[in-house]
Each structure stands twice: as structure tokens, then as C-alpha cells.
Amino acid sequence: MNYLAHIYLSGSDRQLQVGNFIGDFVKGRKHENYPKGIQRGILLHREIDRFTDCHPLFIETIELLRPAFGRYSGIIADMYFDYLLASDFKRYNHSAPLCLFAANFYLSAIINYRWLPERVQGFIFHFIWTNRLKQYATYEGLEYSLKIMSHYKTKAINPELSISFLKENEETLRSRFNIFMPEAIEFVRSSASE
Numbered sequence: 519m520n521y522l523a524h525i526y527l528s529g530s531d532r533q534l535q536v537g538n539f540i541g542d543f544v545k546g547r548k549h550e551n552y553p554k555g556i557q558r559g560i561l562l563h564r565e566i567d568r569f570t571d572c573h574p575l576f577i578e579t580i581e582l583l584r585p586a587f588g589r590y591s592g593i594i595a596d597m598y599f600d601y602l603l604a605s606d607f608k609r610y611n612h613s614a615p616l617c618l619f620a621a622n623f624y625l626s627a628i629i630n631y632r633w634l635p636e637r638v639q640g641f642i643f644h645f646i647w648t649n650r651l652k653q654y655a656t657y658e659g660l661e662y663s664l665k666i667m668s669h670y671k672t673k674a675i676n677p678e679l680s681i682s683f684l685k686e687n688e689e690t691l692r693s694r695f696n697i698f699m700p701e702a703i704e705f706v707r708s709s710a711s712e
Contacts, residue, residue, distance in 0.1 A: 519570055519702075520600040522651050524563055525623050526610065527706045532626035534559040536633065538566070539623075543635040556633055562706070569705050575698045579691065586683055587676075594680055597664060601684065602695040604655035610699060620651035657681050 519527075521539060528535040537552065537559015544552070549560040570576050576595065583591035607616040614622070624646045627634065634642060653659025664677035684691070 519566060520596040520654075522600040522654050523603050523699075523702075524566060525651070526603060526619070527566055527702060528559060528562065530622075531555060531559075532629060534562065535623055535626050536630040537561075538563045539627070540633075540635055540638055541567075543637055552633055556630065562709070565709055566702065566706065569702065573698060573701070575694045579694055582687065582690070583683070586679060590675055593667070593675065594683075597660060597667075597680070598684060598691055599695055599698075600654045601657075601660045602692055603699065604651070606692075607655065609696075610703075616655060617649075617652055620649060623651060657685070660684070 524538040524541065525535050528538040533553060533555025537549075537556035539559070540556075541560045541563025544560050549557050552560065571592075579595045579598070580591045583594050587594045603610060604616055607619070611619060627642055627646065631639065631642070648662070650659075650663060653662060661677045661681045664675055664680050668675040668677055
């Protein structure tokens with residue numbers, strides 16, 4: 519899962535959200551250099567990634583994508599899952615619409631700015647300014663995020679193909695996601711109570 523889903527699965531704890539958001543940027547035991555709440559978020563990020571990568575529906579989704587996207591199928595699946603969450607956000611969050619949820623997270627990121635890794639500090643204000651979390655809810659917004667990824671990560675990510683594939687397969691992808699996401703929510707809930 520990508521940024522939105524990780525933040526969503528963190529609940530309302532600001533440091534947990536920030537830790538979960540930066541999880542991919544903090545390797546090994548470097549999480550120990552952060553405040554306890556952010557540490558918990560980084561570790562939660564890793565648990566969510568393990569859960570997702572082993573989940574049969576996510577594996578099926580990657581297999582569906584593999585002929586078109588090859589080794590980048592996992593990245594595209596993560597992006598699709600954020601789109602599927604954002605575009606049907608009220609199904610999963612009854613307390614606030616996506617725009618308020620996003621604004622609240624942006625405030626969390628600013629409050630905890632000094633704890634963001636340097637790479638994240640380098641893009642966070644653009645991320646906020648472009649309202650990236652809300653943008654995931656539309657094809658155009660998702661395509662914009664994919665263009666950024668193709669520019670900064672790898673040219674092999676094809677934003678136009680990604681969006682056309684999503685449009686053609688959205689019903690299948692959404693039906694899988696609507697089974698997967700409640701299981702992810704329950705996984706995080708049960709992990710927190712252990």
C-alpha cells in the first residue's frame with residue numbers, strides 16, 4: 519500500500535501517522551533514533567507491508583498486473599490501492615471526508631517536520647501544496663503521482679498505461695480491495711492490542 523493507506527491505518531495518533539508515512543525511508547534499526555510514537559509508526563509500516571505482500575488478494579492483484587507492468591507490478595498495485603481507498607473514502611472513514619483527513623495529516627507532518635528524513639523534507643511541502651492525498655481519488659490525480667514516480671524513480675513506470683489498465687480492470691480491482699481492506703484494518707487493530 520502507498521501513502522494514503524498507511525496513514526489511514528495509523529488512526530488519529532499524529533506521530534504514529536508520521537512514522538507510518540516515513541517507513542520506507544527509515545531502514546534497519548535507524549527507527550530507534552526517533553521518538554517512541556514515530557518508532558511505533560515505522561514498525562507498523564513494516565508490519566503492514568509484510569501483511570500486504572503475503573495477502574492472497576494482493577498477490578492475485580500483482581499477478582493480474584504482471585503481464586503489463588512486470589517487476590513494477592507491486593508499485594502499481596500499491597498506487598491502485600490508494601486510488602481505491604481515496605475514491606471510496608467514506609466507506610472506510612465515517613468521521614471525516616478525505617479533504618479533512620488529508621489536511622489533518624498535513625498538519626501532523628508539519629508539526630513533526632524535524633523528524634522527517636531529509637528526502638521526505640525535500641518533497642513534503644510540494645506533497646502538501648498539491649494535496650496529494652486527496653488527488654489519489656481521481657484518475658488525473660493518480661496519473662500525476664505516477665508521473666512524479668516515473669520522473670524520480672524509474673522511467674519504466676508508464677502513467678498512461680497504468681491509468682488505462684485501471685479503467686479497464688477497476689471493477690475486479692475494487693472487488694478485491696473491498697475484501698482486502700477490512701482484513702488490513704482488522705490486522706492493524708489486532709496488532710495494536712497485542
